[in-house]
Structure formats: C-alpha cells, structure tokens
Amino acid sequence: MRRSVLHDVHVEAGARLTGFGGWEMPLSYEGTLAEHTACRRGAVVFDVSHLGTVRLAGADARPRLQSTLTNDLAKIGPGRAQYTHLCADDGSVTDDLIVWWVDDERFDVMPNASNTAGVRGAVGGTDVTSERAVLAVQGPDARRRLAERWPAVAAVGRFRVEVVPVEGTPVTVAGTGYTGEDGVEMAVPAEAATAVWRNLVDGLGIVPAGLGARDTLRLEAALPLHGHELGPGITPLQAGLGWVVAFHKPTFRGRDALLAERERGPDRRLVGLATPGRRPPREGQAVRRDGAEIGTVTSGNYSPTLGHGIALALVAGDLAEGDEVALEHRRGQEPGRVVATPFVRPTPPTWTP
Secondary structure, three states: OEEOOOHHHHHHOOOEEEEEOOEEEEEEOOOHHHHHHHHHHOOEEEEOOOOOOEEEEOOOHHHHHHOOOOOOHHHOOOOEEEEEEEEOOOOOEEEEEEEEEEEOOEEEEEOOHHHHHHHHHHHOOEEOHHHEEEEEEEOOOHHHHHHHHOHHHHOOOEOEEEEEEEOOEEEEEEEOOOOOOOEEEEEEEHHHHHHHHHHHHHHOOOEEEOHHHHHHHHHHOOOOOEOOOEEOOEOOOOOOOHHHOOOOOOOOOOHHHHHHHHHHOOOOEEEEEEEOOOOOOOOOOEEEEOOEEEEEEEEEEEEOOOOEEEEEEEEOOOOOOOOEEEEEEOOEEEEEEEEOOOOOOOOOOOOOO
16 A cells, blocks of 8 residues: 655654555544534645546647547646546446646646556656656635635645746646645655654644545545546536537547537436434445435435535436435435535635736
8 A cells, every 4th residue: 555755744643544445544643524624614634645646748738638538628728627437338437537747748637546557558748657746725715724824825826837836846736636626735755754744733833734625625625536436437527527528629538429429318317415413424325316226326425514424426307406315324314405505605715817
C-alpha cells in the first residue's frame, strides 16, 4: 500500500488511517463530524496526495486530450481547469478527472487514485504522482486564511490554475476542490510538502481533516464518486452529467454509444433522496416505489449539516421532487423522499479574489 509523503506527519498528529484506492490515508483526526463542521464554517486542509497526476507536455498534448476525453478544451485555455470524463467504448465512465491546463504545452491530468495507470494508458504522458503532495484547503474562510501568508495562492480564482511561489518553492495551485465549499488545491513538490502542511496547520490555524469528512461533504454537495455514481455500466447521461460531454466534437472515447443513448434517452437517472432520522442510507440498498424495485442507492450517509440521512440513487422511471419511495434494509424498509440536489449549498466565502 502506498503512502503520502506526509504519512509521518499524520501519524504524529494522531490520525486514524485507512486504505483508499491502494493508499493508506487519514480517515480522521479529531472526528469526521468535527472536521465536516470545520469545513462548512471555517477552513480545513485535506491531504489528497492519493489522487494521481499524469503530466502531458508538448505540442501534441492538447490534441491527445481533446480526442480522448469527453469535455471540450476549446471552452478554456492555459491557466484554467476543466472537469471531464474518460469513457469506455460502451459510454460508461472509466474515470472522472480534472485537467489542469498549466501553460501552453503543459497539462496535469488528475485521475482518481486507483485509475492513474489506466488514464495514462489512454492519454499518454508521465505519471508524476510521487513527485508532489496535493493539499486541498477548503471552506468559506480558506482564502482569507491563505491570504495572511500567501496572497498569490488565495487569489487563484475558481477553476483557475497558476504556478506561484510558496516559501520559495513553485507550487501549482488550482481553484478546485471536492467539498462543495470554496477553496484551492495545491500541488506541492514532495520535498516541501511537510513545511507547507505545518505552515497551514500550525501557522495559519487551518484544521486538518480526513477522507471521512471529505466524503460526507461531497455527498451533501451531491458530487459523484467514481465507483459509486460513476463507473462500469454508468454513463455521464445517467449520472446527470451530460454537460460534460461535448457531442459536437468529432471524436472522443465512447462517443458513438453516448450519442445512441442520448437519442433513445437514458433508462435510469441519478436522484437525491432524504430519509428521516439519523439512520444513514447505505450503498446497495434497493429503492422501491409502490412495492416495485426501481433502483439502487449509490452513496448514502448521515448528513451532519441537515441532521438526517441523505442518499444518491440510480433509479428508473419518472420521479419528481417530493415523490415518496422506500429504501430496503435488513430489518425492513425505511421511507425516503426525492429532493433537489445539492442537499447543502456552499457557505459564502469570507474573502474573494
């Protein structure tokens, strides 16, 4: 199992560690609930070094990405980031990822942890994951805290990308994240990662948070997780992410299958569900309507912000907001209701570029 370059720092801080995508990473420090709340109300930092980085450079980098991935790089340019998908020939999502277009001929493609080799095989480039740590500073107070020491980091706007000096080291900063809150992600050279982490936590008072809180935050924001809302057999159209697919492009992987699905209409779609009480819905629970099974929960948990259970589910048929369903569990069924997503909207930031 691989480890972040910050592993010893996490152990020293008393982090509870867990396996994730072939990496041993912090699940929590003081507790998922406290870390979740700190992100909603203030600022936290996650070590997300388990994410991959595949670097493409040179004049052919853009054409390779443009002809393989679903989104359209013509919508953006150097200094911007873009969410996109790598699909299989059947249109299902092999991986969802972020492309950081760093400069004219450098792209840093950020796959999910276990998919790095497959993404590199599809688009080419070099796996530079081991050369950096990725620190995600998130929350409504994130930029204000960062501006106290590194104004240039704080000033990197949403879905912008810049290389800025941090304590004398060039750091690639993107206005991206996976919590629904404002913030940035910093790709820090491995040799400088410990110093930057300590500056964030000890110097700026930013709370360290683990992957447990990252998951409850992303679920409240209704952000898809590969292997749950996306993956084999699940297409962007079923997941409600058709905007990621640039059908006007002449080629990308899975285009023919997705065109056919768009023509006939997806046979299922992703919806948000709310359940009463603190019992968390769980992945794999059957969703029933009028006794008939219509789908499956893909992600579910207790919402710390709302105080009740929430879930994402892939379902067939026409469900509208407010419709009642039932979620099966070992001892029977629990009522659920279709609700709008995101379940929780972001807190306005205290400082903006």
